[in-house]
Amino acid sequence: MNKQIPFLSLLLILGGSAFLTAKEAQPTKWPQEDSDIAVDPKVEFGTLKNGMRFAILRNAEPPGRVSLRLHVAAGSLNEADDQRGLAHFLEHMLFNGSRNFPDVENLLGQMQRLGIAFGSHANAYTSFDETVYMLDLPNIEEETLKLGFDVMRDFGDGALLSSEEIEKERGVILSEKRSRDSVEMRLMEQQFGFLLPDSLITHRFPIGTEKVIKEAKRDRFTSFYEDYYTPAKMTFIVVGDIDPLVYKKRIIETFSSMKNPDQPGTAPEMGTIPKGFKFQAAVFSDKEVKSDDLALGFVQAYKTTPDRVSNRIKRYPLRVANSIIGRRFDILAKKEGSPISSGSAGRFEWFNAIEFGSIDVTAVEGQWEAAVPVMEQELRRALQYGFTSTELDETKAEIINQAEQAVQRADTRQSSSLAMGLVNSINSNRVFTSPAESLRITKMAVEALTLEKCHEALKSFWKDRDLTITLTSRTAPENGTSTLAALYRKSQEVKVDPPEKKEDVTFAYTNFGEAGTVTSRREIEDLGITQLILSNNIRINLKRTDFQKNSISVHARFGNGKLTQPAD
Incomplete structure:
Protein backbone atom coordinates (compact mmCIF):
# COMPACT_ATOMS: atom_id res chain seq x y z
CA MET A 1 0.00 0.00 0.00
CA ASN A 2 1.07 3.54 -0.63
CA LYS A 3 0.47 6.34 1.86
CA GLN A 4 -1.43 9.11 0.16
CA ILE A 5 -0.65 12.81 0.49
CA PRO A 6 -3.43 15.12 1.67
CA PHE A 7 -5.12 16.65 -1.38
CA LEU A 8 -4.91 20.15 0.14
CA SER A 9 -1.14 19.81 0.31
CA LEU A 10 -0.94 18.95 -3.36
CA LEU A 11 -2.71 22.12 -4.36
CA LEU A 12 -0.55 24.41 -2.30
CA ILE A 13 3.10 23.48 -2.57
CA LEU A 14 4.39 26.62 -4.15
CA GLY A 15 7.50 28.24 -5.47
CA GLY A 16 10.81 29.80 -4.06
CA SER A 17 14.40 29.27 -5.30
CA ALA A 18 15.70 27.79 -2.07
CA PHE A 19 17.91 24.71 -1.95
CA LEU A 20 16.40 21.87 0.07
CA THR A 21 18.44 19.18 1.78
CA ALA A 22 16.85 16.30 3.68
CA LYS A 23 18.54 15.34 6.92
CA GLU A 24 20.11 11.92 7.37
CA ALA A 25 17.45 9.73 8.94
CA GLN A 26 19.90 8.20 11.44
CA PRO A 27 18.86 9.71 14.77
CA THR A 28 21.06 8.68 17.70
CA LYS A 29 18.83 10.22 20.33
CA TRP A 30 15.12 10.37 21.03
CA PRO A 31 13.65 13.92 20.85
CA GLN A 32 12.78 13.90 24.57
CA GLU A 33 16.49 13.78 25.39
CA ASP A 34 16.81 17.42 24.30
CA SER A 35 13.37 18.60 25.41
CA ASP A 36 11.63 19.99 28.47
CA ILE A 37 8.42 18.25 27.36
CA ALA A 38 7.56 15.24 29.51
CA VAL A 39 7.50 12.07 27.42
CA ASP A 40 4.66 9.64 28.07
CA PRO A 41 5.94 7.77 31.16
CA LYS A 42 4.13 4.59 30.15
CA VAL A 43 6.37 4.15 27.11
CA GLU A 44 9.80 2.59 27.45
CA PHE A 45 12.21 3.92 24.83
CA GLY A 46 15.58 2.43 24.04
CA ASP A 262 30.23 0.05 6.00
CA GLN A 263 28.80 2.58 3.53
CA PRO A 264 25.05 3.09 4.10
CA GLY A 265 22.91 5.02 1.66
CA THR A 266 23.18 8.79 1.75
CA ALA A 267 20.48 11.38 2.29
CA PRO A 268 18.81 12.65 -0.90
CA GLU A 269 19.38 16.09 -2.37
CA MET A 270 15.89 17.56 -2.52
CA GLY A 271 16.50 20.02 -5.37
CA THR A 272 15.20 23.58 -5.71
CA ILE A 273 11.94 25.47 -5.84
CA PRO A 274 11.23 28.68 -7.80
CA LYS A 275 11.88 32.01 -6.09
CA GLY A 276 11.41 35.72 -6.67
CA PHE A 277 8.40 35.58 -9.00
CA LYS A 278 6.23 37.61 -6.54
CA PHE A 279 2.92 36.35 -7.97
CA GLN A 280 1.79 33.68 -10.41
CA ALA A 281 -1.42 31.95 -11.42
CA ALA A 282 -2.10 28.45 -12.73
CA VAL A 283 -5.08 26.35 -13.81
CA PHE A 284 -5.21 22.56 -13.48
CA SER A 285 -7.96 20.48 -15.03
CA ASP A 286 -9.20 16.92 -15.30
CA LYS A 287 -12.50 15.61 -16.61
CA GLU A 288 -13.16 13.77 -13.31
CA VAL A 289 -12.74 16.78 -11.01
CA LYS A 290 -15.83 17.03 -8.82
CA SER A 291 -15.63 20.69 -7.80
CA ASP A 292 -13.91 23.97 -8.60
CA ASP A 293 -11.20 24.52 -5.99
CA LEU A 294 -9.23 27.73 -5.48
CA ALA A 295 -6.02 28.02 -3.51
CA LEU A 296 -3.70 30.86 -2.59
CA GLY A 297 -0.41 30.14 -0.87
CA PHE A 298 3.36 30.20 -0.62
CA VAL A 299 6.26 27.90 0.21
CA GLN A 300 9.56 28.38 1.98
CA ALA A 301 12.39 26.29 3.35
CA TYR A 302 11.49 24.83 6.74
CA LYS A 303 13.80 25.51 9.65
CA THR A 304 13.70 22.66 12.15
CA THR A 305 13.52 23.51 15.84
CA PRO A 306 13.76 21.29 18.93
CA ASP A 307 10.46 20.01 20.26
CA ARG A 308 10.25 22.13 23.38
CA VAL A 309 7.37 23.68 25.31
CA SER A 310 8.23 27.19 24.15
CA ASN A 311 8.25 26.14 20.49
CA ARG A 312 4.90 24.40 20.76
CA ILE A 313 3.41 27.47 22.43
CA LYS A 314 4.80 29.71 19.67
CA ARG A 315 2.73 27.83 17.08
CA TYR A 316 -0.61 28.47 18.77
CA PRO A 317 -1.30 32.08 17.71
CA LEU A 318 -1.05 31.18 14.01
CA ARG A 319 -3.00 27.98 14.57
CA VAL A 320 -5.80 29.97 16.21
CA ALA A 321 -5.72 32.61 13.47
CA ASN A 322 -6.12 29.94 10.79
CA SER A 323 -8.92 28.29 12.75
CA ILE A 324 -10.84 31.58 12.98
CA ILE A 325 -10.44 32.20 9.25
CA GLY A 326 -11.78 28.72 8.60
CA ARG A 327 -14.75 29.44 10.84
CA ARG A 328 -15.44 32.65 8.90
CA PHE A 329 -15.50 30.64 5.68
CA ASP A 330 -17.95 28.19 7.28
CA ILE A 331 -20.30 31.06 8.11
CA LEU A 332 -19.98 32.58 4.64
CA ALA A 333 -20.68 29.22 3.00
CA LYS A 334 -24.02 28.94 4.82
CA LYS A 335 -25.30 32.30 3.61
CA GLU A 336 -27.90 32.31 0.86
CA GLY A 337 -26.33 32.86 -2.54
CA SER A 338 -22.78 32.29 -1.30
CA PRO A 339 -20.34 31.41 -4.13
CA ILE A 340 -18.37 29.05 -1.86
CA SER A 341 -19.35 25.78 -0.21
CA SER A 342 -16.33 25.56 2.12
CA GLY A 343 -12.99 27.14 2.93
CA SER A 344 -9.98 26.82 5.20
CA ALA A 345 -6.59 28.23 6.14
CA GLY A 346 -3.50 26.34 7.20
CA ARG A 347 0.22 25.91 7.71
CA PHE A 348 1.94 22.67 6.73
CA GLU A 349 5.35 21.00 6.91
CA TRP A 350 6.86 18.38 4.62
CA PHE A 351 9.86 16.13 5.26
CA ASN A 352 11.43 18.64 7.69
CA ALA A 353 12.39 20.63 4.59
CA ILE A 354 9.35 22.52 3.28
CA GLU A 355 6.90 24.81 5.06
CA PHE A 356 3.92 26.32 3.29
CA GLY A 357 0.82 28.33 4.01
CA SER A 358 -2.51 28.26 2.23
CA ILE A 359 -5.95 29.73 1.96
CA ASP A 360 -8.34 27.64 -0.11
CA VAL A 361 -12.02 27.49 -0.94
CA THR A 362 -14.34 25.20 -2.84
CA ALA A 363 -16.62 27.16 -5.14
CA VAL A 364 -20.27 26.45 -5.80
CA GLU A 365 -20.55 24.91 -9.24
CA GLY A 366 -20.17 27.55 -11.96
CA GLN A 367 -19.19 30.32 -9.50
CA TRP A 368 -15.42 30.08 -9.20
CA GLU A 369 -14.98 33.61 -10.55
CA ALA A 370 -17.18 35.00 -7.77
CA ALA A 371 -15.31 32.89 -5.22
CA VAL A 372 -11.92 34.47 -5.98
CA PRO A 373 -12.67 37.80 -4.23
CA VAL A 374 -14.22 35.94 -1.28
CA MET A 375 -10.97 34.08 -0.75
CA GLU A 376 -8.71 37.08 -1.28
CA GLN A 377 -10.76 39.51 0.80
CA GLU A 378 -11.25 37.21 3.79
CA LEU A 379 -7.50 36.73 4.07
CA ARG A 380 -6.91 40.46 3.66
CA ARG A 381 -9.62 41.28 6.21
CA ALA A 382 -7.83 39.10 8.76
CA LEU A 383 -4.43 40.55 7.87
CA GLN A 384 -5.69 44.13 8.09
CA TYR A 385 -8.01 44.00 11.09
CA GLY A 386 -7.27 40.81 12.97
CA PHE A 387 -9.95 39.06 15.00
CA THR A 388 -12.67 39.71 17.55
CA SER A 389 -12.68 38.69 21.20
CA THR A 390 -15.74 36.50 20.60
CA GLU A 391 -13.91 34.57 17.87
CA LEU A 392 -10.85 34.12 20.06
CA ASP A 393 -12.82 32.97 23.09
CA GLU A 394 -14.78 30.46 21.03
CA THR A 395 -11.62 28.99 19.49
CA LYS A 396 -9.82 28.83 22.82
CA ALA A 397 -12.74 26.94 24.34
CA GLU A 398 -12.73 24.43 21.47
CA ILE A 399 -8.99 23.81 21.82
CA ILE A 400 -9.21 23.22 25.56
CA ASN A 401 -12.26 21.00 25.17
CA GLN A 402 -10.49 18.79 22.62
CA ALA A 403 -7.47 18.39 24.89
CA GLU A 404 -9.67 17.60 27.91
CA GLN A 405 -11.65 15.04 25.94
CA ALA A 406 -8.40 13.34 24.94
CA VAL A 407 -7.47 13.01 28.64
CA GLN A 408 -10.87 11.53 29.48
CA ARG A 409 -10.61 8.96 26.71
CA ALA A 410 -6.97 8.08 27.38
CA ASP A 411 -7.66 4.75 29.10
CA THR A 412 -9.67 3.39 26.17
CA ARG A 413 -7.27 4.20 23.35
CA GLN A 414 -6.71 1.28 20.97
CA SER A 415 -3.26 -0.30 20.74
CA SER A 416 -3.15 -0.03 16.95
CA SER A 417 -3.85 3.72 17.13
CA LEU A 418 -1.20 4.24 19.79
CA ALA A 419 1.30 2.29 17.69
CA MET A 420 0.64 4.56 14.72
CA GLY A 421 0.92 7.60 17.00
CA LEU A 422 4.43 6.46 17.90
CA VAL A 423 5.19 5.89 14.22
CA ASN A 424 4.03 9.41 13.34
CA SER A 425 6.26 10.92 16.03
CA ILE A 426 9.41 9.44 14.46
CA ASN A 427 9.85 11.41 11.24
CA SER A 428 8.39 14.54 12.83
CA ASN A 429 10.96 14.15 15.63
CA ARG A 430 8.35 15.10 18.21
CA VAL A 431 8.15 13.97 21.80
CA PHE A 432 5.42 11.34 22.27
CA THR A 433 3.37 12.81 25.10
CA SER A 434 0.53 11.60 27.28
CA PRO A 435 -2.83 13.37 26.86
CA ALA A 436 -2.28 14.90 30.31
CA GLU A 437 1.03 16.49 29.26
CA SER A 438 -0.52 17.72 26.01
CA LEU A 439 -3.34 19.29 28.03
CA ARG A 440 -0.82 20.99 30.34
CA ILE A 441 1.01 22.57 27.40
CA THR A 442 -2.27 23.44 25.68
CA LYS A 443 -3.50 25.31 28.76
CA MET A 444 -0.24 27.26 28.96
CA ALA A 445 -0.51 28.17 25.28
CA VAL A 446 -4.17 29.16 25.47
CA GLU A 447 -3.64 31.30 28.57
CA ALA A 448 -0.93 33.22 26.72
CA LEU A 449 -3.09 33.89 23.66
CA THR A 450 -4.18 37.43 22.87
CA LEU A 451 -5.86 39.06 19.90
CA GLU A 452 -2.64 40.96 19.20
CA LYS A 453 -0.49 37.81 19.17
CA CYS A 454 -2.82 36.01 16.77
CA HIS A 455 -2.95 39.02 14.45
CA GLU A 456 0.82 39.50 14.47
CA ALA A 457 1.44 35.80 13.87
CA LEU A 458 -0.78 35.85 10.78
CA LYS A 459 0.80 39.03 9.41
CA SER A 460 4.31 37.70 9.95
CA PHE A 461 3.46 34.39 8.28
CA TRP A 462 2.15 36.07 5.09
CA LYS A 463 4.59 38.99 4.90
CA ASP A 464 6.57 39.44 1.65
CA ARG A 465 5.75 36.05 0.16
CA ASP A 466 5.91 34.82 -3.44
CA LEU A 467 2.26 33.89 -3.95
CA THR A 468 0.65 31.36 -6.26
CA ILE A 469 -3.08 31.28 -6.92
CA THR A 470 -4.49 28.12 -8.51
CA LEU A 471 -7.79 26.94 -9.91
CA THR A 472 -8.56 23.24 -10.20
CA SER A 473 -11.55 22.54 -12.42
CA ARG A 474 -13.18 19.93 -14.63
CA THR A 475 -12.30 21.92 -17.74
CA ALA A 476 -9.79 24.72 -18.06
CA PRO A 477 -11.59 28.01 -18.83
CA GLU A 478 -10.50 29.91 -21.92
CA ASN A 479 -7.73 32.30 -20.87
CA GLY A 480 -8.14 30.82 -17.40
CA THR A 481 -4.73 31.77 -16.04
CA SER A 482 -4.95 35.43 -17.07
CA THR A 483 -8.58 35.62 -15.91
CA LEU A 484 -7.67 34.15 -12.53
CA ALA A 485 -4.82 36.62 -12.04
CA ALA A 486 -6.99 39.56 -13.15
CA LEU A 487 -9.79 38.61 -10.74
CA TYR A 488 -7.31 38.42 -7.89
CA ARG A 489 -5.80 41.83 -8.66
CA LYS A 490 -9.22 43.40 -9.10
CA SER A 491 -10.27 42.06 -5.70
CA GLN A 492 -7.20 43.65 -4.12
CA GLU A 493 -8.58 47.06 -5.07
CA VAL A 494 -11.77 46.53 -3.06
CA LYS A 495 -11.82 47.98 0.42
CA VAL A 496 -12.57 45.46 3.15
CA ASP A 497 -14.45 46.27 6.33
CA PRO A 498 -13.49 45.08 9.80
CA PRO A 499 -15.12 41.86 11.00
CA GLU A 500 -18.49 42.38 12.60
CA LYS A 501 -18.34 42.34 16.38
CA LYS A 502 -21.10 40.22 17.83
CA GLU A 503 -22.42 40.23 21.35
CA ASP A 504 -22.32 37.01 23.32
CA VAL A 505 -25.66 35.22 23.25
CA THR A 506 -26.99 32.59 25.59
CA PHE A 507 -27.86 29.13 24.36
CA ALA A 508 -31.36 29.33 22.93
CA TYR A 509 -32.51 25.78 23.61
CA THR A 510 -33.12 25.63 27.33
CA ASN A 511 -36.82 24.80 27.48
CA PHE A 512 -37.91 21.59 25.79
CA GLY A 513 -41.45 21.53 27.04
CA GLU A 514 -43.13 18.97 29.27
CA ALA A 515 -41.25 15.69 29.58
CA GLY A 516 -42.72 12.62 27.92
CA THR A 517 -42.82 9.08 29.22
CA VAL A 518 -41.46 5.66 28.29
CA THR A 519 -44.39 3.56 27.07
CA SER A 520 -42.47 0.40 26.22
CA ARG A 521 -39.18 -1.19 27.32
CA ARG A 522 -37.58 -4.35 25.90
CA GLU A 523 -34.25 -5.99 26.81
CA ILE A 524 -32.33 -7.96 24.18
CA GLU A 525 -29.94 -9.77 26.46
CA ASP A 526 -27.69 -11.53 23.92
CA LEU A 527 -26.93 -8.20 22.20
CA GLY A 528 -26.88 -6.10 25.36
CA ILE A 529 -29.43 -3.68 23.87
CA THR A 530 -32.35 -1.89 25.53
CA GLN A 531 -35.17 -0.82 23.18
CA LEU A 532 -37.50 1.99 24.26
CA ILE A 533 -40.65 3.50 22.77
CA LEU A 534 -41.51 7.00 24.01
CA SER A 535 -44.92 8.59 24.37
CA ASN A 536 -44.39 10.55 21.14
CA ASN A 537 -43.66 7.22 19.35
CA ILE A 538 -39.92 7.87 19.03
CA ARG A 539 -38.00 4.59 19.21
CA ILE A 540 -34.63 4.37 20.94
CA ASN A 541 -31.93 1.68 20.97
CA LEU A 542 -29.47 1.90 23.89
CA LYS A 543 -26.24 -0.05 24.26
CA ARG A 544 -23.64 0.45 26.97
CA THR A 545 -20.01 -0.19 25.99
CA ASP A 546 -16.68 0.21 27.75
CA PHE A 547 -14.29 0.50 24.81
CA GLN A 548 -14.45 4.29 24.44
CA LYS A 549 -14.36 5.95 27.84
CA ASN A 550 -16.30 9.19 28.53
CA SER A 551 -17.82 9.20 25.07
CA ILE A 552 -21.43 8.92 23.88
CA SER A 553 -22.31 8.31 20.24
CA VAL A 554 -25.75 9.35 19.02
CA HIS A 555 -27.20 8.43 15.63
CA ALA A 556 -30.65 9.69 14.64
CA ARG A 557 -32.77 8.69 11.65
CA PHE A 558 -35.77 10.66 10.48
CA GLY A 559 -38.37 9.25 8.12
CA ASN A 560 -37.51 7.06 5.16
CA GLY A 561 -35.39 9.45 3.12
CA LYS A 562 -35.92 9.92 -0.60
CA LEU A 563 -38.43 7.07 -0.81
CA THR A 564 -41.04 9.31 0.79
CA GLN A 565 -40.41 12.31 -1.47
CA PRO A 566 -43.18 13.23 -3.95
CA ALA A 567 -42.39 12.57 -7.59
CA ASP A 568 -42.22 16.30 -8.29
Missing part, protein backbone atom coordinates in the same frame (compact mmCIF):
# COMPACT_ATOMS: atom_id res chain seq x y z
CA THR A 47 18.36 2.03 21.48
CA LEU A 48 20.25 -1.16 20.66
CA LYS A 49 24.02 -1.11 20.18
CA ASN A 50 23.54 -1.29 16.40
CA GLY A 51 21.53 1.96 16.47
CA MET A 52 18.08 0.43 16.10
CA ARG A 53 15.57 2.17 18.34
CA PHE A 54 12.55 0.64 20.05
CA ALA A 55 9.47 1.77 22.00
CA ILE A 56 7.30 -0.46 24.18
CA LEU A 57 3.90 0.51 25.61
CA ARG A 58 1.60 -1.62 27.73
CA ASN A 59 -2.03 -1.03 26.73
CA ALA A 60 -4.96 -3.34 27.42
CA GLU A 61 -7.34 -2.20 24.69
CA PRO A 62 -8.18 -4.57 23.17
CA PRO A 63 -7.21 -7.17 25.79
CA GLY A 64 -5.00 -10.08 24.82
CA ARG A 65 -3.65 -8.44 21.65
CA VAL A 66 -0.50 -6.68 20.54
CA SER A 67 0.41 -4.32 17.68
CA LEU A 68 3.89 -4.43 16.11
CA ARG A 69 5.33 -1.75 13.84
CA LEU A 70 8.65 -1.58 12.02
CA HIS A 71 9.49 1.93 10.82
CA VAL A 72 12.20 2.31 8.18
CA ALA A 73 13.34 5.90 7.65
CA ALA A 74 13.62 5.50 3.88
CA GLY A 75 11.16 5.82 1.02
CA SER A 76 10.91 6.85 -2.59
CA LEU A 77 13.06 9.97 -2.04
CA ASN A 78 16.02 7.65 -1.42
CA GLU A 79 15.73 5.99 -4.85
CA ALA A 80 18.20 6.52 -7.69
CA ASP A 81 16.83 7.38 -11.13
CA ASP A 82 16.88 3.71 -12.16
CA GLN A 83 15.13 2.68 -8.92
CA ARG A 84 12.00 4.82 -9.21
CA GLY A 85 9.24 2.76 -7.63
CA LEU A 86 11.51 0.15 -6.05
CA ALA A 87 11.00 1.36 -2.46
CA HIS A 88 7.33 0.45 -2.87
CA PHE A 89 8.09 -2.67 -4.95
CA LEU A 90 10.50 -3.80 -2.22
CA GLU A 91 7.75 -3.41 0.39
CA HIS A 92 5.76 -6.02 -1.57
CA MET A 93 8.79 -8.28 -1.99
CA LEU A 94 9.41 -8.55 1.73
CA PHE A 95 6.22 -10.59 1.97
CA ASN A 96 7.39 -12.86 -0.87
CA GLY A 97 10.12 -15.02 0.64
CA SER A 98 12.57 -14.51 3.49
CA ARG A 99 15.17 -16.29 5.58
CA ASN A 100 12.68 -17.83 8.03
CA PHE A 101 9.83 -18.09 5.55
CA PRO A 102 11.24 -18.99 2.11
CA ASP A 103 7.92 -20.49 1.03
CA VAL A 104 5.40 -17.66 0.70
CA GLU A 105 2.41 -19.97 0.66
CA ASN A 106 3.61 -21.67 3.84
CA LEU A 107 3.85 -18.31 5.60
CA LEU A 108 0.35 -17.34 4.52
CA GLY A 109 -0.94 -20.69 5.73
CA GLN A 110 0.68 -20.24 9.14
CA MET A 111 -0.75 -16.73 9.42
CA GLN A 112 -4.26 -17.90 8.56
CA ARG A 113 -4.06 -20.77 11.03
CA LEU A 114 -3.12 -18.32 13.78
CA GLY A 115 -5.91 -15.93 12.85
CA ILE A 116 -3.67 -13.33 11.18
CA ALA A 117 -5.46 -12.02 8.09
CA PHE A 118 -3.34 -10.43 5.37
CA GLY A 119 -4.64 -6.90 4.86
CA SER A 120 -6.51 -6.43 8.12
CA HIS A 121 -3.79 -7.70 10.50
CA ALA A 122 -0.68 -7.63 8.27
CA ASN A 123 -0.01 -4.67 6.01
CA ALA A 124 2.51 -2.01 5.01
CA TYR A 125 2.83 1.32 3.24
CA THR A 126 5.57 3.22 1.45
CA SER A 127 5.73 7.01 1.41
CA PHE A 128 8.27 9.54 0.19
CA ASP A 129 10.41 9.36 3.32
CA GLU A 130 9.35 6.25 5.22
CA THR A 131 8.26 2.64 4.88
CA VAL A 132 6.18 1.10 7.66
CA TYR A 133 5.35 -2.56 8.28
CA MET A 134 2.38 -3.37 10.49
CA LEU A 135 1.30 -6.53 12.31
CA ASP A 136 -1.72 -6.52 14.62
CA LEU A 137 -1.61 -9.90 16.31
CA PRO A 138 -5.01 -11.33 17.37
CA ASN A 139 -3.56 -13.02 20.46
CA ILE A 140 -0.39 -13.13 22.55
CA GLU A 141 0.22 -16.88 22.44
CA GLU A 142 3.86 -17.88 22.07
CA GLU A 143 3.45 -19.35 18.58
CA THR A 144 1.80 -16.16 17.34
CA LEU A 145 4.44 -13.92 18.93
CA LYS A 146 7.29 -15.99 17.52
CA LEU A 147 5.87 -15.71 14.02
CA GLY A 148 5.32 -11.96 14.42
CA PHE A 149 8.87 -11.27 15.63
CA ASP A 150 10.45 -13.61 13.08
CA VAL A 151 8.55 -11.89 10.25
CA MET A 152 9.59 -8.44 11.46
CA ARG A 153 13.24 -9.47 11.78
CA ASP A 154 13.14 -10.90 8.25
CA PHE A 155 11.72 -7.59 6.99
CA GLY A 156 14.83 -5.95 8.43
CA ASP A 157 17.54 -8.03 6.76
CA GLY A 158 16.19 -11.40 5.70
CA ALA A 159 14.44 -10.76 2.38
CA LEU A 160 15.48 -13.27 -0.30
CA LEU A 161 14.48 -11.06 -3.24
CA SER A 162 14.63 -13.95 -5.70
CA SER A 163 14.52 -13.06 -9.38
CA GLU A 164 11.62 -15.48 -9.83
CA GLU A 165 9.48 -13.76 -7.20
CA ILE A 166 10.40 -10.33 -8.56
CA GLU A 167 9.13 -11.36 -12.00
CA LYS A 168 5.89 -12.68 -10.47
CA GLU A 169 5.27 -9.45 -8.59
CA ARG A 170 5.81 -7.07 -11.53
CA GLY A 171 2.27 -7.60 -12.75
CA VAL A 172 0.85 -6.90 -9.30
CA ILE A 173 2.73 -3.61 -9.06
CA LEU A 174 1.74 -2.58 -12.58
CA SER A 175 -1.89 -3.35 -11.78
CA GLU A 176 -1.66 -1.24 -8.63
CA LYS A 177 -0.11 1.59 -10.65
CA ARG A 178 -2.98 1.47 -13.14
CA SER A 179 -5.55 1.39 -10.35
CA ARG A 180 -4.04 4.63 -9.05
CA ASP A 181 -4.65 6.42 -12.31
CA SER A 182 -7.17 8.54 -10.47
CA VAL A 183 -8.13 12.17 -10.72
CA GLU A 184 -6.10 12.86 -7.57
CA MET A 185 -2.95 11.28 -9.02
CA ARG A 186 -3.29 13.04 -12.38
CA LEU A 187 -3.78 16.40 -10.65
CA MET A 188 -0.79 15.69 -8.44
CA GLU A 189 1.39 15.22 -11.48
CA GLN A 190 0.13 18.46 -13.06
CA GLN A 191 0.54 20.48 -9.89
CA PHE A 192 3.98 19.20 -8.95
CA GLY A 193 5.23 19.59 -12.51
CA PHE A 194 4.23 23.26 -12.49
CA LEU A 195 4.91 24.24 -8.91
CA LEU A 196 8.04 22.18 -8.14
CA PRO A 197 9.62 21.29 -11.49
CA ASP A 198 13.14 20.93 -10.06
CA SER A 199 12.26 19.32 -6.75
CA LEU A 200 13.09 15.67 -6.15
CA ILE A 201 9.57 15.22 -4.79
CA THR A 202 8.12 15.77 -8.28
CA HIS A 203 10.23 12.94 -9.68
CA ARG A 204 9.85 10.42 -6.87
CA PHE A 205 6.20 9.49 -6.52
CA PRO A 206 6.25 6.20 -4.57
CA ILE A 207 4.40 4.19 -7.23
CA GLY A 208 7.33 4.79 -9.60
CA THR A 209 7.62 4.54 -13.38
CA GLU A 210 6.35 1.78 -15.61
CA LYS A 211 9.79 1.33 -17.18
CA VAL A 212 11.51 0.67 -13.85
CA ILE A 213 8.72 -1.60 -12.64
CA LYS A 214 8.98 -3.68 -15.83
CA GLU A 215 12.76 -3.74 -16.29
CA ALA A 216 14.63 -3.24 -12.97
CA LYS A 217 17.11 -6.04 -12.31
CA ARG A 218 17.52 -7.82 -9.00
CA ASP A 219 20.69 -5.90 -8.13
CA ARG A 220 18.76 -2.59 -8.04
CA PHE A 221 16.45 -4.11 -5.39
CA THR A 222 19.27 -5.53 -3.31
CA SER A 223 21.21 -2.26 -3.55
CA PHE A 224 18.32 -0.24 -2.10
CA TYR A 225 17.66 -2.92 0.55
CA GLU A 226 21.27 -3.06 1.70
CA ASP A 227 21.79 0.71 1.60
CA TYR A 228 18.67 1.81 3.48
CA TYR A 229 17.24 -1.15 5.41
CA THR A 230 19.79 -0.73 8.17
CA PRO A 231 19.26 -0.90 11.94
CA ALA A 232 20.37 2.73 12.29
CA LYS A 233 17.38 3.73 10.16
CA MET A 234 14.87 1.48 11.93
CA THR A 235 12.53 1.82 14.89
CA PHE A 236 10.58 -1.14 16.28
CA ILE A 237 7.35 -0.45 18.17
CA VAL A 238 5.32 -2.77 20.42
CA VAL A 239 1.97 -1.72 21.92
CA GLY A 240 -0.44 -4.12 23.57
CA ASP A 241 -1.58 -6.19 26.51
CA ILE A 242 1.98 -7.20 27.40
CA ASP A 243 4.76 -7.24 29.99
CA PRO A 244 7.27 -4.59 28.78
CA LEU A 245 10.24 -6.34 30.43
CA VAL A 246 9.52 -9.58 28.58
CA TYR A 247 9.18 -7.79 25.26
CA LYS A 248 12.30 -5.69 25.77
CA LYS A 249 14.28 -8.91 26.23
CA ARG A 250 12.69 -10.32 23.09
CA ILE A 251 13.51 -7.21 21.05
CA ILE A 252 17.15 -7.37 22.14
CA GLU A 253 17.37 -11.07 21.27
CA THR A 254 15.65 -10.62 17.91
CA PHE A 255 17.29 -7.52 16.49
CA SER A 256 20.69 -7.02 18.15
CA SER A 257 22.53 -9.19 15.62
CA MET A 258 21.56 -6.93 12.70
CA LYS A 259 24.55 -5.12 11.18
CA ASN A 260 24.99 -1.70 9.57
CA PRO A 261 26.82 -1.59 6.23
